[in-house]
Amino acid sequence: MLAALKHYPGTVRLLLLATFILTLARALTLPYLVVYLADNFQLSIGHIGLLIGGALIVASLLSLYGGHLVDTLHNHTLISASTLLFTLAFAAAIASRSALMFFLCLVLINLTLAVVDIAAKAGFCALLPVERRAEVFAIKYTLSNVGYAVGPLLGVAMLELDDHLPFVASALIGLGMCLAYWRLGDRGLQASLAEQPSAGFVQVALGLAGDRRLVCFTLGGVLSAVVFGQFTAYLSQYLVVTTSPSEAARLVGYLVTTNAVTVIALQYLIGRRISRQRLMPWLLAGMALFIAGLLGFALAGSVLAWCLAMLVFTLGEIIVIPAEYMFIDLIAPEHLRGVYYGAQNLSNLGAALGPVMVGFALTQWWPGAIFYLLVMSVILAGVFYWLGTRKQ
Incomplete structure (x- = not known):
């Protein structure tokens, strides 16, 4: 790097x-x-x-x-x-x-x-x-x-x-x-072309709402961010319910370290290989790794099992985030790259929603149900990504 x-x-x-x-x-x-x-x-x-x-x-x-x-x-x-x-x-x-x-x-x-x-x-x-x-993009995320x-x-x-x-x-x-x-x-650096006629924000926002591919990909990003945006928050919620606060704090510390080390070690090596021509296969691989990691969390019975599940989960994160950047780069008009990346940033809504959704589920169902709920969110995200990558 x-x-x-x-x-x-x-x-x-x-x-x-x-x-x-x-x-x-x-x-x-x-x-x-x-x-x-x-x-x-x-x-x-x-x-x-x-x-x-x-x-x-x-x-x-x-x-x-x-x-x-x-x-x-x-x-x-x-x-x-x-x-x-x-x-x-x-x-x-x-x-x-x-x-x-x-x-x-x-x-x-x-x-x-x-x-x-x-x-x-x-x-x-x-x-x-x-x-x-x-x-x-891979270097930036690393x-x-x-x-x-x-x-x-x-x-x-x-x-x-x-x-x-x-x-x-x-x-x-x-x-x-x-x-x-x-x-x-x-x-002298400017993101858009100087000769491109400027449009007001309302006009631009209406244009974004009419871009089916962007809307689908933004919805996919929100749903996937539910899963990876604040995973430490919902895993802490789950562990506090199923173990004790001290045990939850200890285990989350191991998981955060596993996530950080994996991202820093592998993000650049994997992210640089993601190509515009094969975005959907990469995204599907990332979604599959998310699902495998979540199922691993649901079944984990030891610190090692939790850390291995986090390793798999993090590989999905490493793939999905640069692939999202590449997709926006693919569909954004030259003079609207900034606002298209701003739309992608709306995925933070999913990150904010994740702990709220999990907190509600923990009060209504058995604790392990949250992971199957999150798996459904990943599957829906994959559907929207697929719709977004289809040509109009």
Whole structure:
């Protein structure tokens, strides 16, 4: 992977660095977020879940307009402004004295991170030939997982020094990235074609709703994100019900480590081989691995069995996410890549829905039923992916 990075233009490397740095800054606060909200705002666990999940949902919906901005503004302006807002949102979060203010800060953090992510993907498409995009998407996803693996560990270490230090560090990292991109970023880079006539957001949104392939693929993405978007949350819910909180925490730690190591070790090797010409076979393979992993969870009776099931499950994740990127790259018009990637970002709605759906199922049925419910979600996602890859 490092060898491949040397052959990319400097602008591509800077876009990869920006997404990695902001992901790392966001991940610093993840271990402490629930505790911080409980201690500072005296919120119940239920209200904390609604606040965190609601912020993700609102940011995901707003990111559709963020994609429109990617298509209409220069990347340099948009990424510089987004990283500055990312910094200010963390600073405001520290100063927040109400849960509502903190919620708005969290929305802004998630939204600006999504906009930079969309701008980077659209920038890759503008800068690289088709045959090199699968590789850069795989590198980007690998780096994001490195950020999410390392960030929480650094955040926990910072908490030993001061409760607010992770938020302060995130703000400073965001500010550093903002200044670096303002100084080094390509001021002429724009995702869409300059000669393409611009359209208003409402007109663009109506056009997206009329694209059958995009609608089907977005629905498939939402349903698959139910399964992999926040798997740690629903596995924790299941394990707390079937074992004990301490045992659940211990086992989830092993599973998170297994997931992170697998992604970091294999994402680039597998993701770079996904081709536009055989997207559906790749997606079907990913769906099959998800199903095998979920059935493994349902049957697991030991730590080793759980970790092996997570390994299989993670292989599905490694395939599906870059394949989704490639499909959007395949169907998006050149002048609308940003808003198409913004539509893909709506899959976060599925990530927010997963723990809610599983929590309801755990109160109504026997615990193992959740895995068969999630298998049904994978199958439905596969159906929508198949419909989306069919030509009109």
